[in-house]
Amino acid sequence: MSKRDVFAELLSRCADGDQAALEELYHACSSKLYATCLFLLKNKALAEDVLQDSFVKIWSRAGSYNSDKGSAMTWMTSVVRHRALDVLRSNVNQLEQGSEAVASAGNVDDGQDPLLLADISASTAAILRCMEQLKEEQRQCIVLAYYFGYSHDELSINLAKPLGTVKAWIRRGIKRIRECLE
Amino acid sequence: MSRIDRYQNPELYELLCGEYVLGTMSGRVRRRFKQLIDERPYLQEAVAVWERRLYPLAENIPAQTPHPRVWTNIKKEIALGQNMQPHRSEKGLWRNSFLWRSVAFVALSLCAVLLLQQYVVSNDGPPAMPSYIAVLEASNRVPMFVATASRQSSNLIIKRMDGARMSMNKDLELWCYMKESDTPWSMGVLARKEETVLPLNEHDWKTMAKTRSLAISIEPMGGSPTGSPTGPVMYQGNFVSLI
Numbered sequence: 001m002s003k004r005d006v007f008a009e010l011l012s013r014c015a016d017g018d019q020a021a022l023e024e025l026y027h028a029c030s031s032k033l034y035a036t037c038l039f040l041l042k043n044k045a046l047a048e049d050v051l052q053d054s055f056v057k058i059w060s061r062a063g064s065y066n067s068d069k070g071s072a073m074t075w076m077t078s079v080v081r082h083r084a085l086d087v088l089r090s091n092v093n094q095l096e097q098g099s100e101a102v103a104s105a106g107n108v109d110d111g112q113d114p115l116l117l118a119d120i121s122a123s124t125a126a127i128l129r130c131m132e133q134l135k136e137e138q139r140q141c142i143v144l145a146y147y148f149g150y151s152h153d154e155l156s157i158n159l160a161k162p163l164g165t166v167k168a169w170i171r172r173g174i175k176r177i178r179e180c181l182e
Numbered sequence: 183m184s185r186i187d188r189y190q191n192p193e194l195y196e197l198l199c200g201e202y203v204l205g206t207m208s209g210r211v212r213r214r215f216k217q218l219i220d221e222r223p224y225l226q227e228a229v230a231v232w233e234r235r236l237y238p239l240a241e242n243i244p245a246q247t248p249h250p251r252v253w254t255n256i257k258k259e260i261a262l263g264q265n266m267q268p269h270r271s272e273k274g275l276w277r278n279s280f281l282w283r284s285v286a287f288v289a290l291s292l293c294a295v296l297l298l299q300q301y302v303v304s305n306d307g308p309p310a311m312p313s314y315i316a317v318l319e320a321s322n323r324v325p326m327f328v329a330t331a332s333r334q335s336s337n338l339i340i341k342r343m344d345g346a347r348m349s350m351n352k353d354l355e356l357w358c359y360m361k362e363s364d365t366p367w368s369m370g371v372l373a374r375k376e377e378t379v380l381p382l383n384e385h386d387w388k389t390m391a392k393t394r395s396l397a398i399s400i401e402p403m404g405g406s407p408t409g410s411p412t413g414p415v416m417y418q419g420n421f422v423s424l425i
Contacts (some may be wrong), residue, residue: 055252077233078233150206
């Protein structure tokens, strides 16, 4: 049974109220999901809170997972990322805190390029190949947005480019990714 | 192009769904778009497709082991069935003071116009500026009541926002939680109209200075028979000093 099927099976058991299945799922997936939170939020306490809230949600909504729409890991990543982004967007001081928050996160190296890391699946390899085909500015915006949670406004400020330019780069970038993956 | 037409233009909504999944939308746009997604199955489909396209990027983030307390808290929350309750576990977002301040700030901004209207409309003389403010939110973080205390008018005004429901055979009671105590102090039952005005005497005013949060619980008609909340606490918010 593939890893994907194992997670789907665990979710199905969670939907039946099996807490041991949730524990297994947590121990198998929490380090990846926590890393996603930590990259986005750059703050350990907030990342832990989001992970906690997300697993409670995964538990209570396990029955709504539909394997036709994507893998169990995609569904769980969706729960975690949306929660983390909601928290990030409600944090109005995020820009000011930037570097201090990253430093306090300890394990996250701000200079780490997630695109260069090894040990990847076929679907990851496919999107990384597509990312390589993007123009530098499109790739930079998409990396900063996806991994580090930058909004349109934050990208515009940090890259010192007009908001409209940044939005156009992103829109063209995701269009190219779509075409590349088709 | 009208707003509805915009979201029925397949190319445009497809790309907007991509931006939503990528996460670049600002808080306000994101919330509005989320609402549209919830209402439209074709947007849900498009979001699912983008998630399948982009989420493999998450796979190459190096794993980080969370502190063991996270799992302990999850177990506790699930065991108590708190995921269905309006309050959250000790380490949850609800009790995270850092986040609280951010959320309160956003909520305060949302309520600024409403407050200005309140003060301009409800006073004949110069407007009494609030000394304290609390935005009381439901468990889904939607602001439902705004409470303001003004030294100038010696009143605590609780304004009900659209969407807050009143039961026919239950009352809502307002509680103050002190900074150094978990025992709440009743400020009385809320009026059934949109606005409740509670006069504050000197003793009440001193209580305001020591208050860290306000909460509203559902109680039998006439208020809690015990002096403490007996029904569920439906709304709560930090009491923020503006002086």
